[in-house]
Amino acid sequence: MEINALRMKKKLEDYDFSKACPIRNVLDRFGDKWSILVILLLGEHKGPMRFNELAQTIGDISQKMLTVTLRTLEADGMVHRKHYPEIPPRVEYELTELGKGLLPHINGLTQWALKNYDAITKSRKKFIARKQFA
Amino acid sequence: MEINALRMKKKLEDYDFSKACPIRNVLDRFGDKWSILVILLLGEHKGPMRFNELAQTIGDISQKMLTVTLRTLEADGMVHRKHYPEIPPRVEYELTELGKGLLPHINGLTQWALKNYDAITKSRKKFIARKQFA
DNA sequence: CCGCATCCAAACGGATACTG
DNA sequence: CAGTATCCGTTTGGATGCGG
Numbered sequence: 001m002e003i004n005a006l007r008m009k010k011k012l013e014d015y016d017f018s019k020a021c022p023i024r025n026v027l028d029r030f031g032d033k034w035s036i037l038v039i040l041l042l043g044e045h046k047g048p049m050r051f052n053e054l055a056q057t058i059g060d061i062s063q064k065m066l067t068v069t070l071r072t073l074e075a076d077g078m079v080h081r082k083h084y085p086e087i088p089p090r091v092e093y094e095l096t097e098l099g100k101g102l103l104p105h106i107n108g109l110t111q112w113a114l115k116n117y118d119a120i121t122k123s124r125k126k127f128i129a130r131k132q133f134a
Numbered sequence: 135m136e137i138n139a140l141r142m143k144k145k146l147e148d149y150d151f152s153k154a155c156p157i158r159n160v161l162d163r164f165g166d167k168w169s170i171l172v173i174l175l176l177g178e179h180k181g182p183m184r185f186n187e188l189a190q191t192i193g194d195i196s197q198k199m200l201t202v203t204l205r206t207l208e209a210d211g212m213v214h215r216k217h218y219p220e221i222p223p224r225v226e227y228e229l230t231e232l233g234k235g236l237l238p239h240i241n242g243l244t245q246w247a248l249k250n251y252d253a254i255t256k257s258r259k260k261f262i263a264r265k266q267f268a
Numbered sequence: 269c270c271g272c273a274t275c276c277a278a279a280c281g282g283a284t285a286c287t288g
Numbered sequence: 289c290a291g292t293a294t295c296c297g298t299t300t301g302g303a304t305g306c307g308g
Binding site: 186197198201223225 | 289290
């Protein structure tokens with residue numbers, strides 16, 4: 001476990017922050033399965049949310065992936081993590097100003113997604129149908 | 135190869151179009167490494183672009199991934215593929231109306247990414263620095 | 269309650285060779 | 289030129305068990 005922590009650390013240190021193009025570098029963060037959804041939920045919710053509250057709202061996310069996602073968002077400065085050293089422990093998450101600034105853009109995307117969902121679904125089905133002949 | 139085609143076909147047919155939430159279903163498409171970039175390039179470019187034109191503009195995409203990305207975007211109805219059966223062959227791609235509608239939202243995201251790139255980079259470095267003590 | 273460590277399967281994506 | 293087929297390493301993410 002000591003070894004693994006060191007490996008993780010090394011991996012982060014090796015990361016070349018200067019090399020990648022800014023757009024790709026930032027947008028790649030939304031490539032993962034959950035980041036956008038978490039930001040969206042934290043954005044809708046009044047006040048901070050607890051770990052399990054997030055987990056239950058999302059429903060089908062594993063504990064591991066929620067932890068990973070929140071850590072990454074925290075590292076990027078999008079989410080603030082407040083840890084209360086009580087027993088049992090309590091941890092609350094909320095968007096930072098940076099995170100809130102992203103919200104309208106994500107909402108724009110999701111609105112578009114909702115509006116065009118049918119068109120996309122139909123297009124996918126048609127595409128498959130055409131492939132049946134090939 | 136016959137087998138592989140059948141497997142591919144089966145995979146698509148098995149896909150449950152009704153189950154997933156519309157937002158997740160659509161946004162998952164942007165999870166891959168290249169889709170957003172391709173849409174962005176097709177959006178900026180005047181008129182259609184050829185396969186190799188796209189490949190060279192992106193630079194570090196493999197032939198395989200460009201093909202896969204374009205096929206997926208075509209299936210979703212975001213990109214139109216025009217094939218000229220000449221020798222040598224020529225294939226042109228351009229955004230459909232659906233794809234064009236997405237453009238402003240993606241641009242919003244990338245503008246935000248550019249504007250906040252420094253802040254995010256700094257946050258990441260700070261986060262790593264804090265972890266050194268742990 | 270929250271989260272880390274480990275193991276493992278599946279998906280992603282690159283390199284290469286081949287085709288019309 | 290614009291692909292397709294195949295092999296293979298890397299990454300992702302789920303399941304489980306443990307720990308403060």
